[in-house]
Amino acid sequence: MAENLLLQALSGLASASSLFLVAAGLTVIFGVTRIVNFAHGSLYMLGAYLAWTLVTALPRGPLGFWGGVLGAALLVGLIGVLVEVLLLRRIYRAPELFQLLATFGVVLIVQDLALLVWGPQDLLGPRAPGLRGSVEILGLRFPLYDLFLIAVGPAVLGLLLLLFHRTRWGTLVRAATQDREMVGALGVNQRLLFTSVFFLGACLAGLGGALQLPRESVNLHMDLAIIVEAFVVVVVGGLGSLVGAFLAALLIGELHAFGILVFPRITLVLVFLVMAVVLVLRPHGLLGRPPEAPPAGAGGAEPPLRPAPPALRRLGAAALAAAVLLPPFADAYALSVLTEMAIFVLFAASLHFIMGPGGMASFGHAAYFGLGAYAAALLAKWAAAPMAAGLLLAPFAAGLFGLLFGWFCVRLSGVYAAMLTLAFAQIAWSVAFQWVEVTGGDNGILGVWPDAWAADPLAYYYLTLAFCLGATLLLRRVLHAPFGYALRAQRDSPLRAEALGVDAFQVRWLAFSLAALAAGIAGGFFAYAKGSVFPTALSIPRSVDALLMVLLGGVRTLSGPIVGAIAFTGLQEQLMRLVELWRLALGAVIVALVLFFPQGLAGAARAAYERRHGPAGA
């Protein structure tokens, strides 16, 4: 038994090493550029694929293998430089969620490119020459290569610490981590510094991926699998702290190794639970420090909400009339798309409610959408309840979890808050995925059909439209009530709002829960519209969908999420139908959107309108 535990611990250490390499790159890049690079997992995956290509192409033997591994790491470094120069350099001053989204666009693009180049099948690499065998530890065999990996983590940590503390470059990087503007005023070319940091970070991710080659097959799911864990490691360790990332990687590695033994059923939840606990106890991670000064010039004051120009009102009225009058003439497919649009309008509006006027970042809003959907579906499946009961339970379930999760999330701000919302969403997703007896796991819950009175697609559409539109309008109404003023006041200046007697925490908490509740309504209708619920309803891509809708429409206008939801649903539907490489196309759209329309469609339209007609309402 004891020797089994030891071996388990060792194998945990071995997997911690790769995790650390990826997380180290992520944390170094974040430290200097303040960008949370979602595409870091893609760089890791590219490292593994490129290593496979190089190692199988080069002559066999130690030189070919290690040369291939290092070559792959360097190539990935260059790819990282390309991403930095072409994309990230242009958005360093953009709000955090835009940056996160832009790098998520890169994730989608890389996924399809990798599929094009390497095909859908898993690839198996050769084993490392000289490290093929195993050693005997307490009578049990342990792979030599894993022992080697265990040593790689601390070795890389040591080299990085030397680099950062003993070289001029490292000193500049540490200085820029604290105050990049001041470093620029002292004559340091930040662009060069950022690009070189990105090169180093990308190399580390590539190396992490390349070193996995002898351990596991290379596949197209490596990117999201590692990035979520790396986020956890970086956030638990403290953003920007290398030693923190190392400790957290060990913690997560061991948690995995022993979690399998002790709680095989909730391994996925365990990791995110630990993250949530750490963030609640130490909001800036194990070794992280609160930022000393808010980054200068970032964001700035939000413009006040202004009444819509008359043209937009007329357009809105026309759209509403079309939504009510046209469907009787639509076919079944068009009706299902329209129903989905109505649902996503509410989903997007609920996210916009906390993101725009609330100023809170959420990267896990799908949790509440999915919880609503699951609440309705579970009630239908286990209690055979009528549809009305399910639709009623959905917002309550989502709202309750919103109260619970929100209580933790709204204490943090910026990236930390976004990561905590992501963690809670992943917890919800893991439960839906792993608790097979109740939720059906990956197979989902089927047969969630509307009652007879709403079984006709047209009737269900009108029902959905009434409730989703009603809830959306209610959310807008709230924004113009005193509660809405308080919400916007605490976003613009928490300190001044508090001085005026606004309980910022309570306002944020309530807003978060209200948004969760609204997302739950949308989720409930979604379950009955589709007749089924799968874990994807609360997965990261679903959260990203919501973010895309809001950003596509524009964060700063109230009509933004509505326009965005309609445009996004239509766009995705068309892309998936017409384009084979729809991820590539969607990724490119995201990147273009962030680069060229940071104000979103509604924002851009409004700016164009005001250029011609002067500011509305002025």
Place this chain on the structure above:
Amino acid sequence: MLEVAELHAHYGRAHILAGVSLSVAAGEVVVLLGRNGAGKSTTLKAIMGLVRPSGGRVRLAGRDIAGREPFEIARLGLGYVPEERRIFTGLTVMENLEVGRRPPPPGRPAWTPERVFALFPSLAGLRDRPGGRMSGGEQQMLAIARTLMGNPRLILLDEPSEGLAPVVLERLAQAIQELKAEGLAILLSEQNLHFARLVSDRASIIEKGRIRWAGGMAALMEAPEIRRRYLAL
């Protein structure tokens, strides 16, 4: 050395600088005086490129620098010491100096840590002290020392006297005079007339983003009505 003509700057829609003009000759110390919010800091930031000027000219040693990036402006010989000092708190004194280090223009002796410590002896004993564990006066000296390590021709000193004890102020004034004696030009912004008087040759008074008065320091001291109108609280 430095010529600023009709400099304009905006924060969003707010017009902060409405045509600031001033000049600093080689080896001269000029003080920019004014009340809170008059535009002193913004003038220095706009010269340094930290706030993008929306109009006007800035020339350093005959070269146009308006609209360039801060790091390029620094490399052309302009040093900047911000009001908040902005010491790298996680770095030691020596590391802070290292961040500021740049090669000197050809033919000029380079500033070294040793020369800097000779100017500010109280820093010499703190080489390995993290910047975050220093007093306000020590941080101010380190901020100046860090900028000197870049071998500038002119430094912009933003309210160096703020929050410092009289003894420290005296030491600081002495250091500024020593730097001036070495031929370094200095443009400082101040609210503390007493300190400004100790070090400056000329003064410009700014109010609401415009220069309202300019002249010799001695002339200003003999014009109480000017001081009352623009500087009295």
